Amino acid sequence: MRPCHEQLAAAAFAALCALPTLSHALTESEPLSMVFEPAPEPAERPNGVPAAPLRLARGCTLYLPAIEDARSNKAYAGNLTVMLPTVHATPRSVQSLRSGDATAWTxxxxxxxxxxxxxxxxxxxxxxxxxxxxxxxxxxxLRLAHAWSVNLNLVSHVVLKVSYRLPGGATVARQYHGMGTRTNWTSANGEFMSVLNLGLEEAVRGMAIDATALCDGRPLPEPVGAA
Incomplete structure (x- = not known):
């Protein structure tokens, strides 16, 4: 018979592995709330290095003539994979996450x-x-908004495509990618929205840097990876 402390440790590990099965916040018919809530600034961001506070612009107005949901799949915003508590972490089931109003979220x-x-x-x-x-x-x-589970973590990837209208009628396009991660406790609606919000916030942060450059009359820097 194993010592008492080993039994307790095994029971705790089994309970931890079972967390995703305890509370399914979503069903196939229940969409995510798609309500944007910014993370605290600059500290207390889950599972990440705090971002330095940015105060980029003074007296700059950013006009937004068009805000649209341009995702190829507007119905879904990711998936929850429930894993069996085994050594090889065999997937038991995969549940799609239905998307709410992504235009309002953006x-x-x-x-x-x-x-x-x-x-x-x-x-x-x-x-x-x-x-x-x-x-x-x-x-x-909005080109992409996807969240998924990785063991006991949640991850998101959000992409914004922004077309800036320059004086004289020219336009220049940029894409902004944002990633978010946080610990997954109960696979709850709010947890998936929290990690999606972190990804969207990072993408918007990149957009803010370029919009400020335009307000200051400076050209946009070349995109990362451009030849």
Missing amino acids: RGALQSLGRYGLQAVPGAPPASDGGGARQAVADVA
């Missing part, structure tokens, strides 16, 4: 640009604008 995230000193305004700039104002204009499309 719009909410863009409103958080105020934390970087940008005023986000839905719609095009006024026709009476005579130029010289500190402003940028961008059309935003």
Whole structure:
């Protein structure tokens, strides 16, 4: 017979492995809430190095004529894989996560640009604008929003495609990728939304840096990996 402390350790390990089966926050018919809530700034971000606070712009207005959900699969936003508590972690089942209103979710995230000193305004700039104002204009499309479970962790990948409208009618496009990770305790709706929000927030942060450059009259840097 094993000592008492070994029995307790084995029981605790078995309970930990079973956590994903204890609470299925979602069913195949229940969508994620898709409500954006920014993470605390700059500390207390789950499973990550705190991001340095950014105050990029002063008096810069970012006009957003178009905000759309351009994902190839708008119905789903990831999956939950339930693993058997075995050495080889055999998948027992895979559950798709239904997506809610991703356009409203993206719009909410863009409103958080105020934390970087940008005023986000839905719609095009006024026709009476005579130029010289500190402003940028961008059309935003959500291209990817995907969350999934990895053992006892949740991971997300979010991609925004942004087309900036430059003076004179030219446009320049950029893609912003954001990743999020956090510990998975009960596979709850709020946990999946939390990790998706971390990914979207990182993508919006990259957008804020480029929008500020345009407000300052500076050219956008070349995309990472460009020839």
